[in-house]
Amino acid sequence: MPLLDRGRLQSTAADAQEEPSEASTVAKEQRTRPKQKAKGKRLQQLDKVPGKENEAGPSEILLDLRKLDGEPHALHERRPKLASRPLGPLGVRTRFVPTQSAAANARIMLEDNKVTLYGTRIPNIWLRDNCQCGSCMHESTRQRLQDTFAIPRDLSIRSASHAKDMEPRNTHVEIEWSDGHKSTYSQPFLASAVAGFDERCNIRQGFVEPTLWTAKIGQSGSPIQSPPWSCSCSRLTRPQRKYGFCYIDHTPHDTPLATEQLLRRIAFIRETHYGGFYDFTADLASQDTAYTNIALEAHTDNTYFSEPAGLQAFHLLSHTDGDGGASLLVDGFQAAAELLRTDRSAYQVLAETRVHAHASGNEGISIQPYRGFPVLEHDAATGGLLRVRWNSADRASIELAVDEVETWYDAARKWDALLKKKENEYWEQLVPGRVLVFDNWRVLHGRSAFTGKRRICGGYINRDDWISRFKMERFGQEKVLGALAGS
Ligand SMILES: [Fe+2]
Numbered sequence: 184m185p186l187l188d189r190g191r192l193q194s195t196a197a198d199a200q201e202e203p204s205e206a207s208t209v210a211k212e213q214r215t216r217p218k219q220k221a222k223g224k225r226l227q228q229l230d231k232v233p234g235k236e237n238e239a240g241p242s243e244i245l246l247d248l249r250k251l252d253g254e255p256h257a258l259h260e261r262r263p264k265l266a267s268r269p270l271g272p273l274g275v276r277t278r279f280v281p282t283q284s285a286a287a288n289a290r291i292m293l294e295d296n297k298v299t300l301y302g303t304r305i306p307n308i309w310l311r312d313n314c315q316c317g318s319c320m321h322e323s324t325r326q327r328l329q330d331t332f333a334i335p336r337d338l339s340i341r342s343a344s345h346a347k348d349m350e351p352r353n354t355h356v357e358i359e360w361s362d363g364h365k366s367t368y369s370q371p372f373l374a375s376a377v378a379g380f381d382e383r384c385n386i387r388q389g390f391v392e393p394t395l396w397t398a399k400i401g402q403s404g405s406p407i408q409s410p411p412w413s414c415s416c417s418r419l420t421r422p423q424r425k426y427g428f429c430y431i432d433h434t435p436h437d438t439p440l441a442t443e444q445l446l447r448r449i450a451f452i453r454e455t456h457y458g459g460f461y462d463f464t465a466d467l468a469s470q471d472t473a474y475t476n477i478a479l480e481a482h483t484d485n486t487y488f489s490e491p492a493g494l495q496a497f498h499l500l501s502h503t504d505g506d507g508g509a510s511l512l513v514d515g516f517q518a519a520a521e522l523l524r525t526d527r528s529a530y531q532v533l534a535e536t537r538v539h540a541h542a543s544g545n546e547g548i549s550i551q552p553y554r555g556f557p558v559l560e561h562d563a564a565t566g567g568l569l570r571v572r573w574n575s576a577d578r579a580s581i582e583l584a585v586d587e588v589e590t591w592y593d594a595a596r597k598w599d600a601l602l603k604k605k606e607n608e609y610w611e612q613l614v615p616g617r618v619l620v621f622d623n624w625r626v627l628h629g630r631s632a633f634t635g636k637r638r639i640c641g642g643y644i645n646r647d648d649w650i651s652r653f654k655m656e657r658f659g660q661e662k663v664l665g666a667l668a669g670s
């Protein structure tokens with residue numbers, strides 16, 4: 184028998200007066216909307232499957248057959264449609280990260296033997312599966328220790344009350360389950376479980392509101408971050424997330440060692456077929472135009488990998504007997520936002536058409552991603568722009584029938600014009616001592632031709648590794664780990 188039936192857990196009288204906040208209503212709407220859309224879309228597709236309409240038999244079986252029939256077709260469509268409308272770079276990121284105070288005001292109820300918060304009933308299996316006690320979840324690694332599927336399917340709540348010894352008071356609920364196990368959950372934990380999908384994305388993906396920029400960012404008085412070499416890691420990763428790049432000044436440049444140490448402070452350096460941390464002169468030692476002295480148009484690196492590097496760093500250690508070689512940066516998210524504003528159908532083509540790429544210059548190697556990826560890659564669930572992939576030199580096939588490819592070329596021409604628009608090109612002459620670190624999923628880079636001998640060092644860092652560093656510093660370990668199940 185539950186101690187509390189259709190009543191909230193005993194708490195302060197003031198709390199009892201509160202209604203669910205507007206924020207929670209919005210969060211609930213956001214949570215339910217994508218589901219309804221997805222359901223509608225599925226039914227539409229199912230209804231179109233020919234030859235299945237008149238089949239006799241239980242409806243569940245019919246649905247299963249249709250699913251099997253329809254899904255492989257959808258998977259191999261030439262131009263797979265996005266599950267949601269592409270929103271561009273600002274769609275998800277500008278939404279708020281839930282605050283601790285909203286969680287503290289959460290009203291925990293017990294309805295029909297289910298813990299209920301903001302009107303959402305949390306299934307008992309989910310709560311029991313996400314018990315945070317030391318025997319169910321490893322205290323330091325937060326890995327699950329229990330056998331989820333040994334939990335009885337008909338598990339119920341035997342009793343529920345406020346945990347007496349937890350501080351602050353009345354913010355933890357203690358549950359005794361029908362299998363005898365006892366679990367304690369905090370209000371912020373439960374609030375995170377029922378949070379809106381977009382809110383969950385913010386912590387999981389380490390989103391902050393980005394500042395989009397143009398060539399003007401190079402003018403004096405602009406907010407370019409240039410922390411010194413000895414600064415803390417958070418001063419390196421924050422501007423990366425906000426602007427997509429930063430400089431690190433006063434880096435020793437007599438040898439590449441200090442630059443390597445700097446990168447390793449963020450995360451480990453990624454090995455590729457070109458090596459790990461690099462230190463090169465323009466001698467075409469690796470077979471790639473990056474190792475020559477010709478001009479390079481704005482591009483992102485690693486379009487030929489299934490997962491391109493997240494961060495890239497350059498440090499010009501020396502430049503003798505010549506000149507040129509200015510660095511070019513273009514904010515790909517800014518250009519994408521501009522394209523979305525001015526030509527939504529071109530944007531849609533670049534968001535939906537898969538393009539292949541390759542790296543085949545080194546003997547015995549032809550690296551290609553496991554599938555083609557669109558130039559503007561979106562999170563299919565939220566519609567937010569995740570990643571820009573653009574390197575015309577490394578492009579291979581466009582995943583369209585050949586008599587349809589003009590559509591892509593027309594859209595790509597508009598995109599290319601935006602990248603080359605003078606107002607969008609930020610040029611800067613790098614100097615020894617100043618390391619450039621930028622987000623390769625957002626910012627395109629290039630350079631002008633040069634003469635003389637340049638020595639450059641740098642390296643790649645994986646996206647997940649640097650975002651992990653950023654999230655832990657931005658939100659803190661407790662919040663990141665506390666939101667694992669709900670986020
Ligand atoms: Fe490059």
Ligand SMILES: [Zn+2]
Pocket residue numbers: 314315316317318319320364365366
């Ligand atoms: Zn437990």
